[in-house]
Amino acid sequence: MVEEAGIPTLCMTSALDITQAVKPPRSVFVNFPLGHQTGRPNDPAMQRQIVHDAMRAFETIATPGDIVQLPYVWDPSDRTWETQDYTKGWMPKRPSPEASDLAEAERVARYSK
Amino acid sequence: MPVAYIPRTRELYSDFTPYRWVENETVPWTPIRKPIAQSKIALMSSGGIMYRDQPRFHYEDASYRRIPRDAAREDLYIWHFGYRTADAEKDPNCVFPLERMRELEAEHIIGELSDPAFSFMGGVYSARKVRDLLAPNIVDELKRAHVDAFYLVPA
Numbered sequence: 001m002v003e004e005a006g007i008p009t010l011c012m013t014s015a016l017d018i019t020q021a022v023k024p025p026r027s028v029f030v031n032f033p034l035g036h037q038t039g040r041p042n043d044p045a046m047q048r049q050i051v052h053d054a055m056r057a058f059e060t061i062a063t064p065g066d067i068v069q070l071p072y073v074w075d076p077s078d079r080t081w082e083t084q085d086y087t088k089g090w091m092p093k094r095p096s097p098e099a100s101d102l103a104e105a106e107r108v109a110r111y112s113k
Numbered sequence: 114m115p116v117a118y119i120p121r122t123r124e125l126y127s128d129f130t131p132y133r134w135v136e137n138e139t140v141p142w143t144p145i146r147k148p149i150a151q152s153k154i155a156l157m158s159s160g161g162i163m164y165r166d167q168p169r170f171h172y173e174d175a176s177y178r179r180i181p182r183d184a185a186r187e188d189l190y191i192w193h194f195g196y197r198t199a200d201a202e203k204d205p206n207c208v209f210p211l212e213r214m215r216e217l218e219a220e221h222i223i224g225e226l227s228d229p230a231f232s233f234m235g236g237v238y239s240a241r242k243v244r245d246l247l248a249p250n251i252v253d254e255l256k257r258a259h260v261d262a263f264y265l266v267p268a
Contacts, residue, residue, distance in 0.1 A: 001248040002263050003141040007255050011265035016115040023137045031115050035160075035196040037266050041204035044213065051213040055223055058149050058262055064140035082114070086121045092197060104169055107190055111166040 010058050012037050012050075019067060027067040028054045032074045033081045046072070135240050145262060147224075152261035155227040157251065159235030160201055160208035160268030161193030170234035175246035179229035179254075184211060195236035196268050208268040227260045235268060 002009050003025045010026040013019040014037055019027050030037065030050060039047035050070065057068045074081065084090055095103070123131055145152070157177075161170050164180045170192040180189070189205045191198045201208045214226045231251065237243050255263055 001244065002252055002255060003143050005252045005256065006143050007252075007260060007263050008143045008145045009263040009265065011267065013267060014116075015118040015267075017117050017119045018134065021119070021134050021136045023140045025140055025142050029115070035198060035201055035268055036207050037268065038207060038210045038213070041200040041207050044206070047206050047210055047213050048216065051210045052217060052222060054264065055149050055154075055217060058145055058152075064142040082116055085116060086118060086125055088125055090125075090197070091194075092199075094194065108166045 008058065010054060010061070012054060013067070016067070016069075023065045025064050026057060026061040028057050029067050029069045030072055031069075032072070033085050036074070132238070133240075147261060149223055149262070150221055151224040153225040153227050153259065154214070154223050154262045154264055155230065155255055155258060155260040156209070156211065156214050156264050156266070157231040157233070158209035158266045158268065159233055160196075160205075160266070161191050161198075161234035161236075162205060162209050162232035163190045163192065164188055173237055173239060173242065174234050175237060175242045177231050177233040177247060177250065180209075180211070180232055182211065182215070182226050182228040182230055184230075186212070193234055193236060193268060198268075201268065208266060210266065214264075224261070227255075227258050 010028065011024050012028050012030065014030055014032050014034060016029055019029065038050050050072065053070055061068060119134060126132065162180060163169065163178050164184055165188050167178050186205060191202050206212050209232060211230055217223045218226045233247060
């Protein structure tokens with residue numbers, strides 16, 4: 001919709017099969033676990049590389065629907081996430097509603113005068 | 114091998130009606146009009162990021178949040194049920210690379226990071242809701258901000 005409104009778009013993805021079905025105008029694929037699209041926590045060098053590559057892809061993608069695949073590897077010595085992620089039991093238990101509401105109240109209280 | 118998310122999603126949510134994936138035949142296209150180094154770029158994440166005391170997201174939520182482009186890390190919070198958020202809570206840049214975009218702007222690799230950045234909670238079952246409620250609002254925001262390009266990062 002944004003593209004149709006005249007604004008060039010680019011999206012990142014770690015889900016190649018979904019992206020191939022949706023066909024966004026420009027995509028950049030990184031084979032990382034969900035929740036880590038632009039890199040490891042507190043690893044600004046890797047994050048910067050990924051985001052920089054994505055910015056470059058705005059200029060290099062010339063065919064609508066193309067998916068640029070970046071070569072970064074999450075962990076060369078541990079690929080268990082590729083079989084575990086997004087399977088039953090992979091998501092941690094949700095906090096109780098009471099715990100959630102308490103955390104929420106604390107967050108809001110932090111900013112009230 | 115990239116993870117096959119479509120069959121894995123079907124299995125994970127097997128207690129629910131099978132999800133009907135959007136499959137597009139055609140691809141919309143707007144060519145870029147200027148180099149990225151001269152472009153104003155808007156960042157959006159579907160990771161469920163909120164700023165300070167902005168309202169929390171909820172299930173089937175088509176709302177979005179405006180995040181000031183210079184937001185400090187300690188003022189960013191996450192609500193999302195569909196991915197393991199622990200690392201993003203430690204460092205939101207994993208799914209919302211605001212700090213990295215600010216740096217690329219300072220280095221003149223991008224022209225400008227648009228203010229504000231945006232986030233929504235991507236775990237919305239209804240594609241219609243996203244298309245009819247969320248997307249038009251985002252289009253309006255981007256036009257108002259006169260952005261040259263739009264960068265979407267999923268969680």
